[in-house]
Amino acid sequence: MNSILLYALLGVGLFTLGLHALIVHAHLLRKILAINVMGSGVFLMLVALGGRTPGASPDPVPHAMVITGIVVAVSATALALALLLRMQAKTGRTQLPEERLE
Amino acid sequence: MSAVEHSQPSLLFRRVLLLPLLAFAGGLAYAVLSLPEQATGLSDQVAANMETSGVSNPVTAVLLNFRGYDTLLEMAVLLVALLGVWSLGSAVVHRRVDPEPVLSILVGGLVPMMIMMAGYLLWVGAAAPGGAFQAGSVLAASGILLLLSGRHLPVRLLGRPLRLVLVLGLGAFVAVGVALLSASGMFLQYPPGLAGAFILLIEAAATLSIGVTLTALFLGGRPDPDA
Numbered sequence: 155m156n157s158i159l160l161y162a163l164l165g166v167g168l169f170t171l172g173l174h175a176l177i178v179h180a181h182l183l184r185k186i187l188a189i190n191v192m193g194s195g196v197f198l199m200l201v202a203l204g205g206r207t208p209g210a211s212p213d214p215v216p217h218a219m220v221i222t223g224i225v226v227a228v229s230a231t232a233l234a235l236a237l238l239l240r241m242q243a244k245t246g247r248t249q250l251p252e253e254r255l256e
Numbered sequence: 257m258s259a260v261e262h263s264q265p266s267l268l269f270r271r272v273l274l275l276p277l278l279a280f281a282g283g284l285a286y287a288v289l290s291l292p293e294q295a296t297g298l299s300d301q302v303a304a305n306m307e308t309s310g311v312s313n314p315v316t317a318v319l320l321n322f323r324g325y326d327t328l329l330e331m332a333v334l335l336v337a338l339l340g341v342w343s344l345g346s347a348v349v350h351r352r353v354d355p356e357p358v359l360s361i362l363v364g365g366l367v368p369m370m371i372m373m374a375g376y377l378l379w380v381g382a383a384a385p386g387g388a389f390q391a392g393s394v395l396a397a398s399g400i401l402l403l404l405s406g407r408h409l410p411v412r413l414l415g416r417p418l419r420l421v422l423v424l425g426l427g428a429f430v431a432v433g434v435a436l437l438s439a440s441g442m443f444l445q446y447p448p449g450l451a452g453a454f455i456l457l458i459e460a461a462a463t464l465s466i467g468v469t470l471t472a473l474f475l476g477g478r479p480d481p482d483a
Binding site for chain 1: 326
């Protein structure tokens, strides 16, 4: 197994770990962190798979997409954290209300 | 820590959840493993067009030239995220404390170096890893360092000057795009000889905007001049 596949599979692992945390944890801060871990997994996979070119230099397109993605992820996280703080200030709760299926 | 606040799914649910998650991870891993060992992707097209891109770093060429739309919209996403944060309320006013002398001297020495570092990253982005986003992040780090050590923007800069810098990146991008649209009929289609200059102009504006936007996002709310 070469290192590219190792990193790509690590990305898969990170994504799955984040998905697990997203489902299991009710606290919204943990959900935001989980989404970030999932995003990191996607970025790791994209960058790793961009290295499969025959030459020495990797494919620049996935790298540019990851840079774009990181900035979007950071700003979305900031917005999510601000929403969470606002919700906590208004309602005192840090998790979404439970929906009971009747 | 009340039971309601941190309700956890039952142990059974978590055990059962593992099965679909492992199956999902297995499917993804299978997809990764079944990819061809070598793939050129779009690197050949990028390499073939590097001459006309105006820069010699392929990632910067993709970001600012070949896929300039992505970066333009990304600047818009940053601005919209900040507008979202600002619309939620004003920034929490933290207790203002005078930083200790050691911290004060350290910050005073670090911040100018970080600004120089940002300028270097911006410049070197044309030929090597670097560019507007990296430079903007370093700039934002210095801004957050300043905020954390108790230094704030003077009130007179919080209104229009701050907003001007925030929209500078997107504004420069759109202005260049519209100017080129009226000159050559194509949005963001740089003329061959001037591509490098246009990219540097957009990147410089974007660096400032990214740095200030990220610092403003860190504040977590709209800075109020009267607060």
